[in-house]
Amino acid sequence: MRSFLSIPAFLGCLFAALFSPLRAVGAEGISAEDAQLTTAAVFEFFEAKCNDCHGAHLTRPKGKFGYAMDLKRVAANDEYVVVGDAAKSELFRLVNEDEMPGKDSKVGNASAAEKLALKHWIQIGAPSELPAKLAARQKELLSAKSAAPSPNKASESLLSRLLEWFGRFHAASTHFPIGLLVAAVLSESLGWLTKKESWLNCTRFLVVLGAGGALGTATLGWLNVYAGVSQVYQLHKWLGTATALWALISAGAAIFFECREGTMERARLRAALIVGAALVSAVGFLGGAITFGLDHYKW
Ligand code: HEC
Structure with missing residues (x-):
């Protein structure tokens, strides 16, 4: 008797479950x-x-x-x-x-x-x-x-994987050109202040090493696999490349010209070193800004 009564109740529930909520309306x-x-x-x-x-x-x-x-x-x-x-x-x-x-x-x-x-x-x-x-x-x-593993990964040659791996050292390698090219300006300033010709050797050493570092860093930068799209990244890439060229020209000027104190050659070398130090610092800043944003140094 009890089970007989529950059948309509069960059907009622089923009906309600199927049709009562206005289905499919979000x-x-x-x-x-x-x-x-x-x-x-x-x-x-x-x-x-x-x-x-x-x-x-x-x-x-x-x-x-x-x-x-x-x-x-x-x-x-x-x-x-x-x-x-x-x-x-x-x-x-x-x-x-x-x-x-x-x-x-x-x-x-x-x-x-x-x-x-x-x-x-x-x-x-x-x-x-x-x-x-x-x-x-x-x-x-x-x-x-x-x-x-992604198909293009598997078919990648050992050489391209190796080059890609080298590229990851780009950020670490930037310390060399930045430190050396800024130090070259310091050395040249001391040469200018003391008028001692011996500082020129120090400047030459620093700018040649710095230019080598800049060339290496720029090369690693191009190997670095980074499909950046931001303008900061684009600017960093091209200004960095230009800086490496500028450093090579400066190093050439330091090696191939005598650059005696008081000559035009020396004045040009000094200007080139100052521009180079400014460029390399700007590129370094932009490089950091790719990851940390332009307001990274905000107080
Ligand atoms: C050619 C490669 C490429 C394609 C295609 C692409 N993206 Fe991106 N996406 C990037 C890169 C590179 C970044 C990193 C941005 C940077 O650091 O400049 C990024 C970043 C992003 C971010 C931000 C991640 C974060 O947290 O900062 C979002 C969201 C995003 N993409 C969405 C999309 C959407 C949606 C599409 C498709 C309509 C798309 N992307 C197509 C390359 C791509």
Whole structure:
């Protein structure tokens, strides 16, 4: 008797569970289907234009951001996404202002439709549920790291890996040209103050060593694998290269000209050394600013 009574109750519950919550309606009245379509559009956009530099398959993803295809994780990072507010989301700003994918990327900027999709995705709450086919693709992409070492890594020759490894010493090697070229100015100042010709030998030694250091550091800088996109990085790269050339010219002037005190040659050498020390300091500062920001020395 008791069990007989409970049947209608059970059916009632089942009915309620299936139909009572207004299913599939999320924030701002967006249906689950719309949300999924938007998520799919963002996923396809990221796979086409971000995954190469920010994918899980990379051992060293750019900007330490290696999970672009993990939309749930992207949405959860409040430094990138302010859920519901695209205008406050750094991720949208980067894409909207064409800072990402960036000038160095082969794929070109995000299209207007892609920007809109990203904006809409953030506005509706940055959902992460994908249609089945894309969900499978996502799984594949996210497990790419454990599956196999990245294919281009495996086929890389020993030589290119070795060169890339040398490149990592770029930052450490900068101390030589900076220290030596600044010390050359000090040595020349003392020569100028004391009028002792012997200081010239010291200056020569420092500027030749400094120029060698600058050449080595610039070479390592070009070997260093860093796909920077910022203007600070570009300026650092080209000003650094120019500084190495300038140091070589200064060293040449110190070696090939007699540079007696009171001559035009000596005055030119002094000017060249001062410009060189200023250049190498500026390049060093910009190098630090790539990592720490331009306001690094702010009080
Ligand atoms: C060609 C390589 C490349 C592509 C493609 C690319 N990025 Fe980047 N991304 C970078 C580099 C390099 C940085 C580091 C920025 C720097 O230090 O100048 C970066 C940094 C970022 C950061 C900031 C990480 C942080 O915490 O500072 C975000 C977010 C980002 N990218 C998003 C994207 C998105 C979204 C896309 C696709 C629309 C994209 N990127 C495509 C190279 C790329």
